[in-house]
Amino acid sequence: MTENINHKDASEMEEVLRNFVIENFLPSAGLDAFKNDDSFMEKGIIDSTGILELLEFIEETFSIRVEDKEVIPDNLDSLNKLKSFIKRKTGHAG
Amino acid sequence: MKFRKDILKIDCKKEEERICGFIRKQQLFMKREGAVVGLSGGIDSAVCAELCVKALGKENVFGLILPERESSPKSKKYSLKHGLKMGIKTEVIDISPVLESIGTYERRDKVIREIFPEYDEQCRLKITLPPDLLSRDAFNFFTLTVDDRRGGIKSVRLKKEMLNGIVAATNTKQRTRMVHLYYYAEKMNYFVCGTTDKSELMQGFFVKYGDGGVDIEPIGHLYKSQVYRLAEYLSVIEEIIQRTPSPDTFSFDVSDEEFYFRMPYDKLDMLLYAWENGVSHGDVCEVMGLDEEQMKRAFMDFAAKHKATEHLRKLPPFL
Numbered sequence: 001m002t003e004n005i006n007h008k009d010a011s012e013m014e015e016v017l018r019n020f021v022i023e024n025f026l027p028s029a030g031l032d033a034f035k036n037d038d039s040f041m042e043k044g045i046i047d048s049t050g051i052l053e054l055l056e057f058i059e060e061t062f063s064i065r066v067e068d069k070e071v072i073p074d075n076l077d078s079l080n081k082l083k084s085f086i087k088r089k090t091g092h093a094g
Numbered sequence: 095m096k097f098r099k100d101i102l103k104i105d106c107k108k109e110e111e112r113i114c115g116f117i118r119k120q121q122l123f124m125k126r127e128g129a130v131v132g133l134s135g136g137i138d139s140a141v142c143a144e145l146c147v148k149a150l151g152k153e154n155v156f157g158l159i160l161p162e163r164e165s166s167p168k169s170k171k172y173s174l175k176h177g178l179k180m181g182i183k184t185e186v187i188d189i190s191p192v193l194e195s196i197g198t199y200e201r202r203d204k205v206i207r208e209i210f211p212e213y214d215e216q217c218r219l220k221i222t223l224p225p226d227l228l229s230r231d232a233f234n235f236f237t238l239t240v241d242d243r244r245g246g247i248k249s250v251r252l253k254k255e256m257l258n259g260i261v262a263a264t265n266t267k268q269r270t271r272m273v274h275l276y277y278y279a280e281k282m283n284y285f286v287c288g289t290t291d292k293s294e295l296m297q298g299f300f301v302k303y304g305d306g307g308v309d310i311e312p313i314g315h316l317y318k319s320q321v322y323r324l325a326e327y328l329s330v331i332e333e334i335i336q337r338t339p340s341p342d343t344f345s346f347d348v349s350d351e352e353f354y355f356r357m358p359y360d361k362l363d364m365l366l367y368a369w370e371n372g373v374s375h376g377d378v379c380e381v382m383g384l385d386e387e388q389m390k391r392a393f394m395d396f397a398a399k400h401k402a403t404e405h406l407r408k409l410p411p412f413l
Contacts, residue, residue: 068251
């Protein structure tokens with residue numbers, strides 16, 4: 001079970017998200033690294049199965065419910081977008 | 095060639111001759127005496143069967159109709175009518191008992207009952223992607239919809255494990271059909287004629303070793319809208335031409351557009367052509383009346399699906 005890190009700070013959120021992406025998606029995308037603003041779709045980091053894994057991970061890890069209408073690139077298509085989205089959902093100021 | 099609205103227009107007579115030459119050449123290469131075509135009551139299999147008849151003669155084409163308990167009744171009805179029109183031998187085999195024996199329905203329903211415990215055999219189900227990619231952006235996630243036929247329709251976004259469980263069970267339908275097609279093909283010394291078109295092949299809309307398990311793909315170079323033109327030229331029966339393309343895999347009606355492509359075939363095919371041939375963005379937007387965002391969204395979706403399904407189009411790799 002993944003530890004709930006809802007209460008932890010922004011830098012830890014970034015680290016958790018980054019590690020998840022590195023461990024689960026980078027090898028199959030043939031990449032060694034990615035930048036915070038890189039588009040997951042354009043870089044081929046996350047496919048349609050990957051997005052389901054990502055959704056499950058952030059819902060469980062940050063105790064949030066992502067509505068279907070929120071499953072859009074503006075919210076999920078880069079590390080920075082993910083961070084902003086999760087902050088909005090959890091009520092974090094930053 | 096300049097990108098224009100009629101870019102996918104084909105000379106049907108020449109195309110028929112070209113494909114028939116291809117079919118005959120492959121038949122000779124494989125040393126087979128005829129073709130087995132799985133008739134689904136859809137446009138692709140109807141056109142393929144017509145082309146095989148033109149290439150090999152009606153006496154050398156066998157149409158196998160393989161419904162199961164969740165197939166639309168129209169699939170069998172239209173297939174039989176079209177088989178009769180072509181004058182070919184056909185046989186109907188209900189594959190439901192085979193699917194029951196290998197647990198297709200039971201395994202799938204077990205997954206669905208984890209989500210909807212009240213799900214029973216009276217319910218209808220379908221799986222869809224978010225609609226209308228050109229109008230609104232959304233990642234590809236699958237939604238399971240269950241209709242209890244008592245006025246209640248429920249939907250839920252599928253998690254990976256559940257989606258995989260449903261897909262794995264459902265794909266046994268196409269794979270069971272493949273087993274039947276090859277039984278008859280080998281028994282009669284025929285080849286199995288595939289029925290996948292280019293729009294489907296490019297985007298991975300087929301089941302590996304299911305409807306993708308065939309000997310030749312005579313319409314694999316034609317977009318779906320070109321297959322329609324050929325269907326009219328070959329006088330495929332009107333019911334099939336007018337029918338909405340569907341995987342016909344789920345008990346609740348779902349179109350190819352809802353299930354996978356997220357846009358109608360006429361737009362899909364033009365955009366696929368533009369994407370494949372590197373047409374300038376300006377030309378695409380001008381000819382199709384789209385804005386840059388819509389076009390980019392479509393191209394991104396094509397690239398993602400093409401990449402994710404690349405392994406389906408390849409033979410097993412070896413060292």
